[in-house]
Amino acid sequence: MRKSPLVLGIAGSPRRHGNSEQLLDAAMQGAADAGARVHKLVVTEADIHPCRGCNACSLTGECVIRDGMRDIYPLIDSADAIIVGSPVFFATVPAVLKILYDRMQPYWARTHVLKLPVPARRPGGYVVVRGGGDPYGFVAAQYTTKSIFAVLGIDYLGEVKVESVDSPSDLGRHPEALDEARALGVTVAEEAARRVQTDSDRPSDEAS
Numbered sequence: 395m396r397k398s399p400l401v402l403g404i405a406g407s408p409r410r411h412g413n414s415e416q417l418l419d420a421a422m423q424g425a426a427d428a429g430a431r432v433h434k435l436v437v438t439e440a441d442i443h444p445c446r447g448c449n450a451c452s453l454t455g456e457c458v459i460r461d462g463m464r465d466i467y468p469l470i471d472s473a474d475a476i477i478v479g480s481p482v483f484f485a486t487v488p489a490v491l492k493i494l495y496d497r498m499q500p501y502w503a504r505t506h507v508l509k510l511p512v513p514a515r516r517p518g519g520y521v522v523v524r525g526g527g528d529p530y531g532f533v534a535a536q537y538t539t540k541s542i543f544a545v546l547g548i549d550y551l552g553e554v555k556v557e558s559v560d561s562p563s564d565l566g567r568h569p570e571a572l573d574e575a576r577a578l579g580v581t582v583a584e585e586a587a588r589r590v591q592t593d594s595d596r597p598s599d600e601a602s
Contacts, residue, residue, distance in 0.1 A: 399474035399586035401425040401579070403434040406480035406491030410436070413565045417521035417554060418479030420572045424579025425477070430586060433469070438490045440466060445496040451503040455510065463497050475517045475586035476548055477579065478539055482524035486534040495542045502545045514593065517585040518548035519578045525560040532557075551585060552578050 403422045405415045422432045441462035450458045457463060470476070480487045487495070504510040520539050522532055532555050543550050556571045558564075565571065 396587075397590055399430050399583060399590045400472060401430045401432050401475045401477060401583050401586060402469060402473035403432060404476065404478045404491075404494070405434060405436045405438075406478055406487055406494070408438045408488050408490050409481075409562075410438070412481065412562045413523040413556065413559045414479040414481045414521060416562070416565050417523065417556065417571065417575045418477065420575035421477050421479070421519065421521055421554075421579035421582075424576035425475075425583035426579075427576070428580045428583035428587070430475070430583035433473075435466065435469060437494050440494070442466070442493055442497060444493050445499055449503075451500040452507045455500055455504040455508050457497060457500050459497075466494070466497075467500075470546065473516065474590055475582045476543075476546070477519045477521065477582055479521045480523075480535065480539075482522060482528065482532060482535045485528055485530035486538055492538070495538065498542055498545050513547050514589070515547045515549055516589070517551050517582050518543055518546075519551050519582050520553040521575050521578065522553065523556045523559050523565075526558040551582055554578055 401422065403418050405418055407414045422434060426432050443459055443461050446459065448458065480491050505512050520536065522535055524532060536553065540550055554571055554574045556568050
């Protein structure tokens with residue numbers, strides 16, 4: 395039986411059900427419509443603390459902080475694809491999401507310091523909104539997210555950007571953005587399914 399891929403959606407706004415989460419929900423609906431299993435992680439409810447910069451993970455590959463990340467790391471590991479949704483706060487991602495990003499340091503330590511095997515690459519995407527007025531636009535938030543995707547071995551398949559939105563009702567003026575988000579979810583899910591199927595079809599390396 396063909397395994398359905400798991401698409402993890404990461405809601406990175408400190409405000410629930412705002413514009414970026416609505417976009418993320420549309421992307422997750424697209425992924426579900428494409429046959430994927432979906433799970434949404436709401437970072438602001440995850441009880442995680444900032445990275446201490448202690449570098450202990452460079453010795454063990456594991457984070458020494460005992461908090462909500464103990465549940466999030468296995469979730470990230472089990473995901474066949476990841477889609478992140480966030481607003482832009484002062485040119486970059488909100489603090490709650492940046493905390494999650496910084497706690498990805500163990501993944502960097504495993505491959506770059508401890509030289510452990512690199513995990514199989516996965517697809518991903520990004521949906522992002524901003525209110526407008528910031529002269530730096532989306533660029534810093536995009537690059538910060540792409541940096542984390544690089545650490546996690548995620549191939550960046552696309553993004554949906556919406557500007558001049560602030561109130562959660564503002565996204566209603568951009569129905570095309572919701573359609574684009576759903577389409578991104580479909581693209582990510584279908585690529586995840588293709589890779590999962592390819593992996594399952596690959597002969598095992600059992601000794602003869």
